[in-house]
Amino acid sequence: MSKGLKNVFIAILVVFMSLSLFAGCGSDDQTGTGDNEQPVQTGQSDESAQPSEADDDNVSFHSDQPLKFSLLYSSNPDYPYKEDWLIWKAIKDKTNVSFDVMVVPMSDYAQKRSLLISTGDAPYIIPKTYHPDEVQFIPSGAILPVSDYVDKMPNFSRQVKEWGLEDEINTYKQKDGKYYLLPGLHEILTPDYGVAMRTDILEKNNIPLPNTWDEMYEALKKLKQLYPDTYPLSDRYQAKSLLNIAAPTFGKAAAGWGAGDGVYYDRDNDKFIFYPTTDDYKNFLAYFNKLIKEGLMDPESFTQNDDQAIQKFVTGKSFVISANSQHLTGLRKTMDETVGKDAYEVKKLIPPAGPAGPVITGSRLENGIMISSKAKDDPNFEQMLKFIDWLWYSDEGQILCKWGVEGTTYKRTADGKFELMPDITFQWMNPSGTKDLRKDFGFGNGVFILMYGGPKYLAESYMSPEDLEFVNEVNSKRELLPAAPPILYDEGEREQANMLSTPLMDYVESMTLKFILGDASLESDWDKYVQDCKQKGSDRLVELANKVYQSTKDVLK
Amino acid sequence: MINSSRGYKVFQVVNVLIMLVVIFVTLYPFIYLAAISFSSESYVYAGEVAFLPKGFTTMTYEVLMKEKDFWTGYKNTIVYTIVGTAICLFMTTILAYPLSKKRLKGRGIILAFIVFTMYFNGGLIPNYLLVKHLGMRNTIWAITIPGAISTYNMIIMRTFFEGLPNELEEAAMIDGMGTYRILVSIILPLSKPIMATMALFYAVGAWNNWFGPFLYFDKQEMFPVTLYLRNMIAGAQQTAVSSGSNTEDLTQIAATVKAATTILTVLPILCVYPFIQKYFVAGVMIGSLKE
Structure with a gap:
């Protein structure tokens, strides 16, 4: 070996040796927090703990032995994770279970979740997952098909059955007929998006609040006559919320946020159709075309950013705008400055009814829980299932998570209503309180609850009077369209469907705008549009969807 | 530079102007954030804060101090x-x-x-x-x-x-x-x-x-x-x-708090620059060697 080469080898050797030296250092420092390589925590003893009493309905959960389960925790910047929150102690006192918490900033929760799952480092319990985010983890087998275990979760199973959520749960199923995400459940639909109107202007001019799209047209028309320099309706969210709400009321149609992949389930004929070429869709386009043509709706609604739309609304250049309850509060805050307190009135109307009736779309499922596959090998696996069932789904567990400890954070009034202790504030409750239910105690925590989820009385207990009125009105006067059954594509079929629908829907979206804005005519250009859709594969897409749907029907039974 | 030529003077003026623009562009985000952090919330929401704080308050910083x-x-x-x-x-x-x-x-x-x-x-x-x-x-x-x-x-x-x-x-x-x-x-x-x-x-x-x-x-x-x-x-x-059908677990953090946090976060490392600048002096080697 030449001398030069030898030196090179020595140099490389030195580099590697010093590297391993540092590795050694790292390991030594690690001993203090040695459980990190194995975030999985089991009970103190090896033998499986038994439930303390026979409680088949899992109304109350208590483990005989102290248990510890690992939990992925999304830390909301509004109430960052604190170790000494009362909620941890309250859960421990009630159930004898504590968490080994892995704290992840909410801003990048999804990324860390993917990383942990793909490196096999994920905790047992992974909450705050939105469908279909769980699908990417299924092929590797890293998460459990929770549907196999729901018989061990009495509260969850009972709620699904009693609240009639089976059809919606079906939409979470995969090709194997199982679902991998334990969704959060709502007893009542809690829609949030509606149409906000300047009710003071309407009242002043004796215009009734519109209940249908036709009445909306009349109202806008009168506003235009009275204020000819304005566009009465100038929308935000690029009108995607408005179109989303409006389209289903015209029949077999969807649009905006709900546009999807163009495939629509026709319940009458039990098959899928391509909705953007239906007559219903055409009527829907004609309606909005009419608004634009007569100057009732701002053509910029589809392109302007939210701030521009808000600016017009708060300065009295428009009177109608889409909003959710939080954005409504934002509007009011700004208008207190621009128009003056008490000089205006804004109300969020429930979605107007259309030719197809007072229908709305929506889901009563929300973000839910994934369970790591390795949890199955834990001797306390069944206890963990029961614990999850209790904490996230039982009345007792959810009261604890939402309201805290009776006598400390809340009290029940004589008629069973919940009331925070006078010193504690939360959202719209007790604005003068000095302590915050979430920031200082950890209750009302999005990791453990859905704000308006769970049983009706608990959902309503969290709503401000205005939200409560809105939700009640929607639920009593509007009819929720049933969920479409899922199309159980396998991987190849899904890709094929996406290849067809992506360019197709791009075309549909641009043509939708052209039809509404009048750049394309609904009389002369419609046939060509239908032809173009066919040419771009709308028939093939529908054919594929129906083929897959018919062949996998038995899986959904 | 008493006898500097006309051309040089023009160059200087243009140079200074361009530099001022560059300085303004780089400095403005900080000024803006600082102004917001000292303003009261309502003015910020109305979009009225540009250079100077409106409705001056140190409330934001007081809140942050307790965090x-x-x-x-x-x-x-x-x-x-x-x-x-x-x-x-x-x-x-x-x-x-x-x-x-x-x-x-x-x-x-x-x-x-x-x-x-x-x-x-x-x-x-x-x-x-x-x-x-x-x-x-x-x-x-x-x-x-x-x-x-x-x-x-x-x-x-x-x-x-x-x-x-x-x-x-x-x-x-x-x-x-x-x-x-x-x-x-x-x-x-x-x-x-x-x-x-x-x-x-x-x-x-x-x-x-x-x-x-x-x-x-x-x-x-x-x-x-x-x-x-x-x-x-x-x-x-x-x-x-993520505006889906439901808005749950909403986060509302005031723009003023965000601005104050940003200011406090970047300020210290920003302050390091002037202190290190004195080492950027050319010619440290001068006189070390006679050849």
């Missing part, structure tokens, strides 16, 4: 920055110095290996697995060791060392100094400018680093302040964007 997590993060960031910069400087120096010596055999091959890492790396998951199996997760080493040597910085430093006259070392050697003594007593004192520059680069990098801590830390009490800030700003935005 325990923020200060824990702050403390962490300072520790990570100091430790990280020290490790980085040490490691970079002991690699750059030998590589600057022509007599080192196989120098080209070693350099080739090092430069290779500038263009290729294992990627996120392998890196994570490496750190995990080294047992560094949830320790300060996870964010200070793996990136201890920035190839780019090392090459700059090596070039600087190469520029130092060889005769200095020869003279020291004749006086009986060993290799390490030469590095510590002769080379390093002459290298203050490059050391200051490198320290600044590394310190800024360590101060701003949120991704490493985000990957390797699972405990809130270990998070640096940048991660706190990131969660506050990006987390709040995320909830606003």
